[in-house]
Amino acid sequence: MLENLNRIEVVNPVDLIISQIRDLISSGSVKPGEKLPPERKLAEHFGVSRNQVREAINKLQFYGIVKVQPQSGTTVTGIGIVALEGLITDILKIEDSDLKSLVDTRILLEKEAARLAALNRTNDDLVQLTNALKEYKNKLSASDHAVEEDLMFHIKIAEASNNKVLKSLMMIITPDIVKKFIQYKVCNVANNNQTLEEHQNILDMISNQDAAGAVRAMEVHLSDIKKFSNNKN
Amino acid sequence: MLENLNRIEVVNPVDLIISQIRDLISSGSVKPGEKLPPERKLAEHFGVSRNQVREAINKLQFYGIVKVQPQSGTTVTGIGIVALEGLITDILKIEDSDLKSLVDTRILLEKEAARLAALNRTNDDLVQLTNALKEYKNKLSASDHAVEEDLMFHIKIAEASNNKVLKSLMMIITPDIVKKFIQYKVCNVANNNQTLEEHQNILDMISNQDAAGAVRAMEVHLSDIKKFSNNKN
DNA sequence: TTGTTAGATTTGGTCGACCAATAATTGGAT
DNA sequence: ATCCAATTATTGGTCGACCAAATCTAACAA
Structure with missing residues (x-):
């Protein structure tokens, strides 16, 4: 009986933000070496709080996709396609x-x-x-x-x-x-x-x-x- | 000339907190499976803001040392010595x-x-x-x-x-x-x-x-x- | 025209307060 | 004494506001 019910998809909002930012990179809007839009802009654009964006960027930094420089900005490191093929979720899992x-x-x-x-x-x-x-x-x-x-x-x-x-x-x-x-x-x-x-x-x-x-x-x-x-x- | 000057040690505060928590675990105060003290207590004890503790716990979660359960607490996973031998900094570096x-x-x-x-x-x-x-x-x-x-x-x-x-x-x-x-x-x-x-x-x-x-x-x-x-x- | 510098702006980092969900407590009914 | 429900306390999560450093702008002097 119960197994017929759809499992409720409780998606972590930061994961959504991560994939959004990932799209931003893989679509070529932001190339490796360039700066990501500032956290505030991203927050406004995605319609979420800045903290959520920060957490997402933090994770991306862990994975080595981006590098944050205080009081300056967040740059995309040149790791290219590899991390973008929907693979982020694979690493370390x-x-x-x-x-x-x-x-x-x-x-x-x-x-x-x-x-x-x-x-x-x-x-x-x-x-x-x-x-x-x-x-x-x-x-x-x-x-x-x-x-x-x-x-x-x-x-x-x-x-x-x-x-x-x-x-x-x-x-x-x-x-x-x-x-x-x-x-x-x-x-x-x-x-x-x-x-x-x-x-x-x-x-x-x-x-x-x-x-x-x-x-x-x-x-x-x-x-x-x-x-x-x-x-x- | 310049090379004789001591390099200024700009230590990230969260890294310090991480090693503090690590000590808490390796000293046996908190055994695997048990709950870590709540974030507020840790913050008060270390004399830092709660956000710093949160960030430290976040990193520890990334490394798989702890697991946070919302509205419940943070439990230490049973990974034991391995991650504690000062090795955390090695992983992923x-x-x-x-x-x-x-x-x-x-x-x-x-x-x-x-x-x-x-x-x-x-x-x-x-x-x-x-x-x-x-x-x-x-x-x-x-x-x-x-x-x-x-x-x-x-x-x-x-x-x-x-x-x-x-x-x-x-x-x-x-x-x-x-x-x-x-x-x-x-x-x-x-x-x-x-x-x-x-x-x-x-x-x-x-x-x-x-x-x-x-x-x-x-x-x-x-x-x-x-x-x-x-x-x- | 070029180089410098003072100010304004933008940046990520930090903080304290509030939120909802969970866990613990307490009181009463059986 | 035991069980259960309502209440209270505690937990991690979220948010908006403020901070200091880096960057940009532009005015001024050479």
């Missing part, structure tokens, strides 16, 4: 993605991170990794729930890879992975002692600067997760 | 990264996207890719500057891969790549006709569902860029 995409992509990044870490790690990186592993062990013996420490170890690997972009991307998807894992209660599946051993293996390979070995160790480590995600979706 | 990291990571993502696209592409994907290639060709013959159309083709490949996360990540780093390319004037280096041919090759491989071939074609296509980035940094 990974939470709707299916678990498989998330895990597959994570594995891709993690393997590369392990490889680069084996090649580029400094001695300080090894210390950091060892510490992270130790903290993970401690947390495990205390509370048998150490998702954050687990992921922290992986983040440290990304750091050791000396590729900031890789690290940033991993950090972008990591929270979503945690969310999904908690949602599906993956933790119960994992054997914590085995995880610990696998972490140690990865660390050894990185320590020995064995790139291929590190990739392999990481692959083994993530195989369980991959299996799980394949079953789900 | 890819623009400071060196070109090599950017290009290396892009190549990693692009090869995987090409592989998955060859495996998963639908007929509609082929139409989209063909159109994107055509638009690129048109723009080239008209203006010999078609960076956006070029990248659009790559985005379409990511779409055809049927891995939303991969696509999102590519879209996150793409604007930065464009920026760097314009900065270093990479466009002059590129031979546009050759690029066109390479795009056609990739499309053919994807069309034939030849995964290995698609990866290879993508590798060839990006090899010039890789060479360039290796020389720079």
Whole structure:
């Protein structure tokens, strides 16, 4: 019965304003490098309050579409078509993605991170990794729930890879992975002692600067997760 | 002379508030799942206006640290340590990264996207890719500057891969790549006709569902860029 | 004609007050 | 004692007004 009722579309007004401004850019009215009309004009033109326009511009700034300069104006950065193809809503909305995409992509990044870490790690990186592993062990013996420490170890690997972009991307998807894992209660599946051993293996390979070995160790480590995600979706 | 003067630290007040709230979370005063103190209390406690607190909370919501529920409160999501290790500032600040990291990571993502696209592409994907290639060709013959159309083709490949996360990540780093390319004037280096041919090759491989071939074609296509980035940094 | 400067205007940033929806409290009926 | 409805308090959201910095204008001097 109820499912036949149309879902009420409660559209956020700022999202509407965002797409309006987007149209302004994609139609060519305002080209990259040029200034957006002032907030007051936009507010008047759209028939909304200035605060709504401000919030919309704020979001656009987050996405890197525009850059606001106090007491001067808001300029459109030269990112062009890419962000305008109705894609804005896609960026950073990974939470709707299916678990498989998330895990597959994570594995891709993690393997590369392990490889680069084996090649580029400094001695300080090894210390950091060892510490992270130790903290993970401690947390495990205390509370048998150490998702954050687990992921922290992986983040440290990304750091050791000396590729900031890789690290940033991993950090972008990591929270979503945690969310999904908690949602599906993956933790119960994992054997914590085995995880610990696998972490140690990865660390050894990185320590020995064995790139291929590190990739392999990481692959083994993530195989369980991959299996799980394949079953789900 | 001038370089001996200390640079004036013009710290954004909201960033300070953000770290204050972060401390509130990492110190354990507010655990994941619990509610943050109301905006008014926070404003009073920090001795700032409520708007500043609102803006800070807005940013935290963007980063996925908290979730605001109108007329109810702001709850801390369970993302834990990861976002708190002083890492917030790292996320999405890819623009400071060196070109090599950017290009290396892009190549990693692009090869995987090409592989998955060859495996998963639908007929509609082929139409989209063909159109994107055509638009690129048109723009080239008209203006010999078609960076956006070029990248659009790559985005379409990511779409055809049927891995939303991969696509999102590519879209996150793409604007930065464009920026760097314009900065270093990479466009002059590129031979546009050759690029066109390479795009056609990739499309053919994807069309034939030849995964290995698609990866290879993508590798060839990006090899010039890789060479360039290796020389720079 | 050109360069400079004082004033007016426009800009995004900030603030305090008010709004509607939610949550908490309280009072009474059973 | 328990449950429920009406009331009150609290919450994030919205708005219009004001602020200081940047920009523009134009008048004046060289």
